[in-house]
Amino acid sequence: MMTTGSAVSADLLARFRAIVGDKHAITDGDEKAPYLIEERGLYHGKTPVVLRPGSTEEVAAICKLASETRTPLVPQGGNTGLVGGQIPHHGEILVSLRRLDKVREVDPSSNTMICEAGVVLANAHEAAEKAERIFPLWLGSEGSCTIGGNLSTNAGGVAALSYGVARDLVLGLEVVLADGRILNGLSKLKKDNTGYDLRHLFMGAEGTLGIITAAVLKLMPKPRSVETAFVGLASPEIALELLKLSQSSAGSTLTSFELIADIAVQFALQHGPGLRAPLSDAHPWYVLMEISSPREDARSLIEGTLEAAMEAGLVDDAVIASSLDQRNAFWTLREVVTPAQKCEGGSIKHDVSVPVAAVPRFIAEADAAVVKLIPGARPVAFGHLGDGNIHYNISQPVGADKAAYLARWHEVNDVVHAIVHKHGGSISAEHGIGFLKRGELPRVKDPVALDLMRALKRTLDPLNILNPGKVV
Numbered sequence: 126m127m128t129t130g131s132a133v134s135a136d137l138l139a140r141f142r143a144i145v146g147d148k149h150a151i152t153d154g155d156e157k158a159p160y161l162i163e164e165r166g167l168y169h170g171k172t173p174v175v176l177r178p179g180s181t182e183e184v185a186a187i188c189k190l191a192s193e194t195r196t197p198l199v200p201q202g203g204n205t206g207l208v209g210g211q212i213p214h215h216g217e218i219l220v221s222l223r224r225l226d227k228v229r230e231v232d233p234s235s236n237t238m239i240c241e242a243g244v245v246l247a248n249a250h251e252a253a254e255k256a257e258r259i260f261p262l263w264l265g266s267e268g269s270c271t272i273g274g275n276l277s278t279n280a281g282g283v284a285a286l287s288y289g290v291a292r293d294l295v296l297g298l299e300v301v302l303a304d305g306r307i308l309n310g311l312s313k314l315k316k317d318n319t320g321y322d323l324r325h326l327f328m329g330a331e332g333t334l335g336i337i338t339a340a341v342l343k344l345m346p347k348p349r350s351v352e353t354a355f356v357g358l359a360s361p362e363i364a365l366e367l368l369k370l371s372q373s374s375a376g377s378t379l380t381s382f383e384l385i386a387d388i389a390v391q392f393a394l395q396h397g398p399g400l401r402a403p404l405s406d407a408h409p410w411y412v413l414m415e416i417s418s419p420r421e422d423a424r425s426l427i428e429g430t431l432e433a434a435m436e437a438g439l440v441d442d443a444v445i446a447s448s449l450d451q452r453n454a455f456w457t458l459r460e461v462v463t464p465a466q467k468c469e470g471g472s473i474k475h476d477v478s479v480p481v482a483a484v485p486r487f488i489a490e491a492d493a494a495v496v497k498l499i500p501g502a503r504p505v506a507f508g509h510l511g512d513g514n515i516h517y518n519i520s521q522p523v524g525a526d527k528a529a530y531l532a533r534w535h536e537v538n539d540v541v542h543a544i545v546h547k548h549g550g551s552i553s554a555e556h557g558i559g560f561l562k563r564g565e566l567p568r569v570k571d572p573v574a575l576d577l578m579r580a581l582k583r584t585l586d587p588l589n590i591l592n593p594g595k596v597v
């Protein structure tokens with residue numbers, strides 16, 4: 126059994142435990158371990174206790190006691206975050222929201238669903254589906270990430286192109302403030318101009334301004350037809366031309382447009398779960414595109430788009446999924462890129478966005494700069510081209526020492542982020558700032574914006590109880 130040291134007194138610990146009950150206050154080292162190690166093993170946190178509240182009132186009591194005793198808290202959902210925001214780096218108490226896992230209501234007439242923060246995204250999908258609706262937020266981590274985490278990181282994912290990012294899919298929020306007060310904003314209203322729209326403060330705040338306990342989510346009618354194609358092509362420039370052509374022909378029914386470099390596909394085929402290459406030959410780049418239509422016309426739309434693209438010489442080869450299994454296989458290939466890349470040793474990640482038109486130039490310039498800095502480094506570019514959001518994750522040179530390579534993380538980031546900055550882009554398109562990028566934020570953020578962010582933090586969390594040392 127592991128043991129963990131802690132600055133929280135035994136008496137105070139007992140008061141926190143009493144709020145959730147001993148069964149839901151984890152102090153055993155082995156049981157705590159899965160909450161303390163994040164996805165890539167980059168961070169190993171420590172905490173005296175993992176509290177697992179079972180109601181909004183219990184979360185409120187935890188925050189109240191934390192404020193009274195100036196005890197810092199770290200909120201956590203599914204622990205899939207990629208910037209270390211959900212990890213207690215300095216022995217803070219960890220508050221896991223996973224027991225708040227009820228879908229409180231599905232209202233197909235209002236096209237809304239009320240989910241508690243700990244509902245796993247895939248379970249939210251299932252609940253919407255039962256009512257012939259969709260909740261259109263899809264991420265590779267959807268089997269583990271939670272609604273609270275999705276809203277707190279303002280997650281993006283593979284369909285933001287058409288449906289928007291997480292904050293666009295929320296009508297109301299229930300939030301526990303640092304002092305334990307409950308902000309009841311579970312409104313279903315689309316139109317409500319009674320002053321400041323507070324919900325947007327908490328979305329993307331990464332747990333630094335309040336703990337989200339429930340949300341009113343927007344639902345959409347289930348599309349009548351969906352078609353998915355896997356396309357081989359020569360370059361990101363051509364992929365951009367295909368994007369423009371597809372948007373002209375399919376409009377907002379073009380719901381996904383993912384760019385994938387051949388090296389990413391090779392990694393996925395090599396390390397993924399028994400996948401086959403969708404096309405008979407390899408191509409330098411691929412696009413995974415999906416059309417979702419409220420009519421029965423997705424097939425003709427995607428065929429028409431690809432025919433026009435072939436005629437324009439944009440596409441080298443393409444296949445349209447002929448079954449649900451094949452569609453799922455295309456998506457699995459896309460979603461296993463991140464886990465597959467792990468098998469290739471160290472990966473230095475960049476979750477960046479630039480204006481859509483600048484993506485090809487960004488990739489070319491970053492490739493040249495990275496390989497100059499670390500000869501043999503293997504850039505693996507993939508992601509949401511339709512949103513200008515590329516995951517530019519660089520695998521270590523074959524045979525290199527992993528620890529020595531990862532030690533160059535910030536040096537490599539500096540080079541890539543300088544190119545992002547030159548193109549007017551963002552150093553965090555969808556994963557957030559968390560712990561990983563906090564040091565870099567002052568260099569890239571408008572100073573007035575940063576001042577306002579700090580002022581908001583002081584107003585909502587004057588004692589710095591909530592996720593201290595993250596974001597600002």
Ligand code: FAD
Pocket residue numbers: 164199200201202203204205206207209210211212222242263264265266269270271272273274275276277278279280281282283331332333335336337338463464555556559592595
């Ligand atoms: P956690 O990791 O537990 O927490 C994330 C942050 O939110 C932390 O700062 C935490 O303190 C805070 N937080 C969590 N719950 C609450 C709450 N209830 N109230 C207040 N603060 C809270 N992200 C994307 O945007 N798009 C993608 O396409 C995408 N793909 C991914 C694919 C893989 C394979 C993996 C591993 C991750 C991916 N991610 C992606 C990143 C990650 O899944 C998202 O950031 C997700 O939204 C995090 O949800 P979570 O429940 O795991 O949150």
Ligand code: MLT
Pocket residue numbers: 207265282460463474476508516518
């Ligand atoms: C994805 O879109 O697959 C993730 O956000 C990418 C990543 O892991 O960097």
Ligand code: ZN
Pocket residue numbers: 281282508509516555
């Ligand atoms: Zn992504």
